[in-house]
Amino acid sequence: MIKLDYSNVLSERIGEEHGISLEDIESFQEQIPKIEEEINLRRDTDFYFMNMPFQNLERIKEVGKNIRENFEYFVVIGIGGSALGNQTLNESINGLGYNYKKYPKFFVLDNVDPEKFSSVLEQIDLKKTVFNIITKSGSTTETVANFLVILNMLKSYVGEDWKKYLIITTDPQRGFLRKFADQEGIISFDIPKNLGGRFSVLSNVGLLSAISSGIDVEELLEGSRYAYTVCSNSKILENPAYLIGVIHYIASTKKGKSISVMMSYSERLSLFVDWYRQLWAESLGKEGLGQTPVKAIGSIDQHSQIQLYIDGPKDKIVTFLKVESMERDFKIEGDVPAELEYLKGKSLKQILDALMEGTKTALIKASVPNLTISIEKLTPYSIGMLIYIYEMATGFSGLLYGINPFDQPAVEEGKNFVYGLMGREEFEEKLQEYNLLNKSSSILEV
Amino acid sequence: MIKLDYSNVLSERIGEEHGISLEDIESFQEQIPKIEEEINLRRDTDFYFMNMPFQNLERIKEVGKNIRENFEYFVVIGIGGSALGNQTLNESINGLGYNYKKYPKFFVLDNVDPEKFSSVLEQIDLKKTVFNIITKSGSTTETVANFLVILNMLKSYVGEDWKKYLIITTDPQRGFLRKFADQEGIISFDIPKNLGGRFSVLSNVGLLSAISSGIDVEELLEGSRYAYTVCSNSKILENPAYLIGVIHYIASTKKGKSISVMMSYSERLSLFVDWYRQLWAESLGKEGLGQTPVKAIGSIDQHSQIQLYIDGPKDKIVTFLKVESMERDFKIEGDVPAELEYLKGKSLKQILDALMEGTKTALIKASVPNLTISIEKLTPYSIGMLIYIYEMATGFSGLLYGINPFDQPAVEEGKNFVYGLMGREEFEEKLQEYNLLNKSSSILEV
Numbered sequence: 011m012i013k014l015d016y017s018n019v020l021s022e023r024i025g026e027e028h029g030i031s032l033e034d035i036e037s038f039q040e041q042i043p044k045i046e047e048e049i050n051l052r053r054d055t056d057f058y059f060m061n062m063p064f065q066n067l068e069r070i071k072e073v074g075k076n077i078r079e080n081f082e083y084f085v086v087i088g089i090g091g092s093a094l095g096n097q098t099l100n101e102s103i104n105g106l107g108y109n110y111k112k113y114p115k116f117f118v119l120d121n122v123d124p125e126k127f128s129s130v131l132e133q134i135d136l137k138k139t140v141f142n143i144i145t146k147s148g149s150t151t152e153t154v155a156n157f158l159v160i161l162n163m164l165k166s167y168v169g170e171d172w173k174k175y176l177i178i179t180t181d182p183q184r185g186f187l188r189k190f191a192d193q194e195g196i197i198s199f200d201i202p203k204n205l206g207g208r209f210s211v212l213s214n215v216g217l218l219s220a221i222s223s224g225i226d227v228e229e230l231l232e233g234s235r236y237a238y239t240v241c242s243n244s245k246i247l248e249n250p251a252y253l254i255g256v257i258h259y260i261a262s263t264k265k266g267k268s269i270s271v272m273m274s275y276s277e278r279l280s281l282f283v284d285w286y287r288q289l290w291a292e293s294l295g296k297e298g299l300g301q302t303p304v305k306a307i308g309s310i311d312q313h314s315q316i317q318l319y320i321d322g323p324k325d326k327i328v329t330f331l332k333v334e335s336m337e338r339d340f341k342i343e344g345d346v347p348a349e350l351e352y353l354k355g356k357s358l359k360q361i362l363d364a365l366m367e368g369t370k371t372a373l374i375k376a377s378v379p380n381l382t383i384s385i386e387k388l389t390p391y392s393i394g395m396l397i398y399i400y401e402m403a404t405g406f407s408g409l410l411y412g413i414n415p416f417d418q419p420a421v422e423e424g425k426n427f428v429y430g431l432m433g434r435e436e437f438e439e440k441l442q443e444y445n446l447l448n449k450s451s452s453i454l455e456v
Numbered sequence: 457m458i459k460l461d462y463s464n465v466l467s468e469r470i471g472e473e474h475g476i477s478l479e480d481i482e483s484f485q486e487q488i489p490k491i492e493e494e495i496n497l498r499r500d501t502d503f504y505f506m507n508m509p510f511q512n513l514e515r516i517k518e519v520g521k522n523i524r525e526n527f528e529y530f531v532v533i534g535i536g537g538s539a540l541g542n543q544t545l546n547e548s549i550n551g552l553g554y555n556y557k558k559y560p561k562f563f564v565l566d567n568v569d570p571e572k573f574s575s576v577l578e579q580i581d582l583k584k585t586v587f588n589i590i591t592k593s594g595s596t597t598e599t600v601a602n603f604l605v606i607l608n609m610l611k612s613y614v615g616e617d618w619k620k621y622l623i624i625t626t627d628p629q630r631g632f633l634r635k636f637a638d639q640e641g642i643i644s645f646d647i648p649k650n651l652g653g654r655f656s657v658l659s660n661v662g663l664l665s666a667i668s669s670g671i672d673v674e675e676l677l678e679g680s681r682y683a684y685t686v687c688s689n690s691k692i693l694e695n696p697a698y699l700i701g702v703i704h705y706i707a708s709t710k711k712g713k714s715i716s717v718m719m720s721y722s723e724r725l726s727l728f729v730d731w732y733r734q735l736w737a738e739s740l741g742k743e744g745l746g747q748t749p750v751k752a753i754g755s756i757d758q759h760s761q762i763q764l765y766i767d768g769p770k771d772k773i774v775t776f777l778k779v780e781s782m783e784r785d786f787k788i789e790g791d792v793p794a795e796l797e798y799l800k801g802k803s804l805k806q807i808l809d810a811l812m813e814g815t816k817t818a819l820i821k822a823s824v825p826n827l828t829i830s831i832e833k834l835t836p837y838s839i840g841m842l843i844y845i846y847e848m849a850t851g852f853s854g855l856l857y858g859i860n861p862f863d864q865p866a867v868e869e870g871k872n873f874v875y876g877l878m879g880r881e882e883f884e885e886k887l888q889e890y891n892l893l894n895k896s897s898s899i900l901e902v
Contacts, residue, residue, distance in 0.1 A: 090759025107575035129553035295764025313536025318741025
């Protein structure tokens with residue numbers, strides 16, 4: 011179902027300097043028992059995502075069914091881990107152009123960019139829209155700001171029925187939105203206390219919008235349960251999460267590969283790559299460690315980034331994503347001029363595959379390590395697998411690095427300056443610090 | 457109109473280790489006469505983009521007017537430099553959601569991903585669509601493949617009138633498409649012989665779709681002419697292109713900043729960042745040199761990448777893009793619960809600005825060099841300026857690095873393997889080499 015081809019990271023193929031030997035990989039085998047003990051110990055705390063494949067879906071399916079029957083627009087208000095997963099499921103499983111064909115149309119208000127906000131508003135009808143407000147803490151600035159604007163609009167446009175247009179997904183106890191939902195009697199879902207935002211796509215966070223857009227979430231979890239089993243295999247060479255983790259760890263710490271490019275040769279996985287970017291960056295980017303994840307789309311970025319990947323600094327490891335079988339294809343038929351004879355009878359998918367093979371081979375020749383993940387078909391099952399494998403690869407990698415992959419302490423600093431700037435009580439000192447740090451300016455104005 | 461704040465790259469603000477001193481910057485002043493001599497020498501060859509601001513637009517405006525009157529859909533068939541610029545102009549100037557409001561609706565077929573191809577086809581009506589096929593060489597695989605599929609469809613659906621639905625933009629003499637256009641009498645535009653794809657947005661490549669979507673291209677060129685003047689200033693501290701170039705060059709070669717993040721706090725500049733990615737990567741990623749450009753969108757990526765930027769490896773310089781005045785805004789009004797009091801009366805734009813300031817200040821505190829480019833308003837004029845400034849910054853940087861910023865030799869290798877794989881004549885050896893390089897496989901299948 012999913013194939014992980016790691017031939018092109020091996021030193022036998024790309025040489026000693028940039029390649030990794032099988033022995034390098036296998037030398038990590040002795041650390042596995044200790045890591046697995048650690049994972050088991052933290053399974054119900056930090057590694058809580060491991061429990062998601064085994065959820066009961068009865069209630070959420072019922073609410074989802076209700077939404078499909080009563081609304082024409084579904085808008086997620088959330089950001090980061092409360093938005094990327096929802097978008098990933100919709101795009102990868104429902105396919106491109108879902109909103110042109112199906113109901114309820116699906117939108118995400120993540121940014122507070124007012125022009126983005128406005129463009130979403132223009133495409134929906136408030137009276138036919140359900141808003142799913144998602145925030146773990148119940149107080150994420152962007153999310154509550156967007157929510158407060160929408161709330162005010164709802165009260166004007168639909169009057170006292172406004173509560174029927176809201177569903178709140180948040181912490182079971184803490185935060186403003188939990189209190190608000192309970193006081194006002196608004197339908198709500200819990201985000202498990204120990205589940206981090208970027209690991210939450212297979213929880214209530216990602217599942218409600220998925221069900222509402224017609225995705226078979228039972229199959230999605232089935233795929234993740236299968237991946238759970240596969241990722242419980244203690245042998246590195248048989249466990250895709252461990253293999254991805256070990257290869258990237260070696261590349262990063264011993265081969266100078268500070269950048270992890272994920273290049274998808276399927277546009278339906280474009281948002282999956284954004285989801286991966288958050289998972290990889292926020293989990294592992296700590297204490298001076300970690301890799302910078304970079305998104306690329308094939309073949310488009312062959313005409314943009316490949317020059318750099320091949321002939322620029324040798325600081326990259328590339329993961330190609332390939333979908334074996336696509337739902338549509340188009341053949342080059344009819345008259346084909348002589349100089350383009352090589353395209354005759356080929357289909358776009360065949361050409362896309364050849365473009366990926368050509369790029370891979372050019373990378374091999376330039377000694378740029380690369381792996382290929384081939385997915386037979388984009389289905390709820392395969393996406394459930396892929397998500398779980400990457401969640402485990404990330405958690406596992408954190409333990410290899412000796413850091414905590416489940417926190418994001420460096421994000422707090424910026425938030426505190428924002429509170430200071432916006433005049434929030436108890437953050438007056440942060441405003442002073444802001445002013446101090448931004449004292450003089452060197453500006454060129456043209 | 458455009459402000460470049462470089463306070464936060466200076467060592468007086470972020471310290472000696474990661475910061476740059478004013479003296480560092482000014483020490484490059486002595487190289488300027490030689491570089492300017494070089495630029496002047498190559499102005500009509502490699503630096504041909506410098507002539508674009510002074511074009512005559514009569515014919516293209518007439519054809520564009522015709523399109524606006526006769527078609528409901530405008531589809532660019534092109535990739536890389538023949539697609540990114542078109543998309544940038546449309547999104548940044550026409551704003552988000554253009555296709556929901558205006559005609560002709562604008563689409564790009566760049567990838568050969570058949571599911572993407574299919575999703576565009578579903579949104580257009582062939583009988584009301586004009587296709588602008590854009591390729592410098594006249595033979596780019598993706599472009600001619602997509603074109604041949606469309607051509608065949610057109611012949612079936614609209615019959616002998618098919619030529620009226622095509623406009624070809626390509627080399628004045630060379631290539632299959634030039635010959636095809638001339639033989640069949642199809643409307644065509646030239647891409648100047650010496651103008652490279654990634655520097656072509658202000659030529660016929662980018663302008664026809666811009667005019668057709670109602671953009672005032674005279675104003676666009678006027679902005680680029682103003683930038684031309686500004687970028688002719690020999691003083692580094694007064695020339696935005698030189699200043700951007702020198703700062704990134706020092707950051708890259710002396711401060712270990714191998715990654716150039718461009719983080720836009722306006723979603724309308726999202727595709728501008730993709731355009732920049734190509735410009736920076738393909739021009740400067742050579743001979744082991746150059747920076748990897750990374751795209752980020754604020755505030756979304758605060759919840760995805762900022763943990764890494766602050767606490768991960770210190771290998772980044774960040775450019776923030778800010779738009780001072782937006783076309784829409786929304787205020788938080790009505791009842792605001794006590795714990796969110798700090799948001800009361802604020803607008804989304806004010807919050808967005810505070811989020812950027814908070815992030816910038818957290819980066820200062822973590823000694824991550826960052827610059828801010830503030831654009832008063834997104835207009836044809838300011839976008840014309842911005843594009844020209846970055847084109848010149850890139851060309852100028854290439855001369856600092858001592859490489860040729862106008863070629864992309866490393867891209868050829870992959871293309872040749874593709875020809876080999878697809879059975880093109882005279883590429884049999886490449887197929888053999890492909891087979892040799894991909895001989896054995898290490899695959900994990902789950």
